[in-house]
Amino acid sequence: MASKVTFDLAGQTALITGASSGFGARFADVLSEAGAHVVLTGRRVERLNALRDKIVAKGGRASALALDVTNVAGVRACVSAAEAGAGPISILVNNAGLNVQSSAGALNERDYDTIMNTNVKGAFFVAQTVGNRMVEQKIQGRIVNVASIGAFKALPGLVTYSMSKASVAMMTKGLAREWAKHHIAVNALCPGFIETELNDEWFRSEGGQKQVAGFPRRRLGKAEDLDGLLLLLCSKHASFITGSLFTIDDGQLLG
Numbered sequence: 001m002a003s004k005v006t007f008d009l010a011g012q013t014a015l016i017t018g019a020s021s022g023f024g025a026r027f028a029d030v031l032s033e034a035g036a037h038v039v040l041t042g043r044r045v046e047r048l049n050a051l052r053d054k055i056v057a058k059g060g061r062a063s064a065l066a067l068d069v070t071n072v073a074g075v076r077a078c079v080s081a082a083e084a085g086a087g088p089i090s091i092l093v094n095n096a097g098l099n100v101q102s103s104a105g106a107l108n109e110r111d112y113d114t115i116m117n118t119n120v121k122g123a124f125f126v127a128q129t130v131g132n133r134m135v136e137q138k139i140q141g142r143i144v145n146v147a148s149i150g151a152f153k154a155l156p157g158l159v160t161y162s163m164s165k166a167s168v169a170m171m172t173k174g175l176a177r178e179w180a181k182h183h184i185a186v187n188a189l190c191p192g193f194i195e196t197e198l199n200d201e202w203f204r205s206e207g208g209q210k211q212v213a214g215f216p217r218r219r220l221g222k223a224e225d226l227d228g229l230l231l232l233l234c235s236k237h238a239s240f241i242t243g244s245l246f247t248i249d250d251g252q253l254l255g
Helices: 022-033 045-057 071-085 109-136 159-182 200-206 206-213 223-234
Strands: 013-016 038-042 063-068 089-094 143-147 185-191 247-248
Touching: 013 071, 022 045, 022 089, 022 247, 038 045, 038 071, 045 063, 045 109, 045 247, 063 223, 071 109, 089 109, 089 223, 089 247, 109 143, 109 159, 143 159, 143 223, 159 185, 159 247, 185 223, 200 206, 223 247
Parallel strands: 013 038, 013 089, 038 063, 089 143, 143 185, 185 247
Antiparallel strands: none
16 A cells, blocks of 8 residues: 555644744744644744744645743734634644753852743643643644753753753653643654854864864754654644654764
């Protein structure tokens, strides 16, 4: 029998956090091209609006909403607004996150709170809010959290960031277990070092080039290297995949 594997997301509504740049903007493009109505959320509204207009100009369906994931009341209001405008959310890409480069010894309390409130608290309450709606509406949804290889390895100068992503990894497993009976698939992408506008300056520097030279394949990844796995985990083909942490790092953890 011929394979019928497709990643058609027509009729699905996907909410993406941190969609104003980097992975989030790429994820929005990919899911839109697969047919989903994408709801772009983030703090930089001008960028969200520009991305929405770009997607719509290509024939896609998109809307944009301001969201600070550290504000729990704001998260709940944003999800309600997203559903009012685009219909029930069947896919969540829980992508919003940040880092403050610092040694563990020098990191101050304010920066610690900024990292943990965004990467852990924000990710949890977004997942909680969307997941509860899926349960209430009997939607067999897909939640894709964005963690990092830092969930498995303390990255130099990124100890608190690595702690936060380890929390996201365990959150993924916990939510997958709790919502398994509702047939909601919860998984996580754990990317390695991938070039984005947030790190391109570093990787052009002497120190960044030295770091890349230490990778097994001596190269950085590109955002599009995540496309295939993202589509799989957001599709009907993820019905038997939940609680899994997927490393996409070109073997960087092997080094």
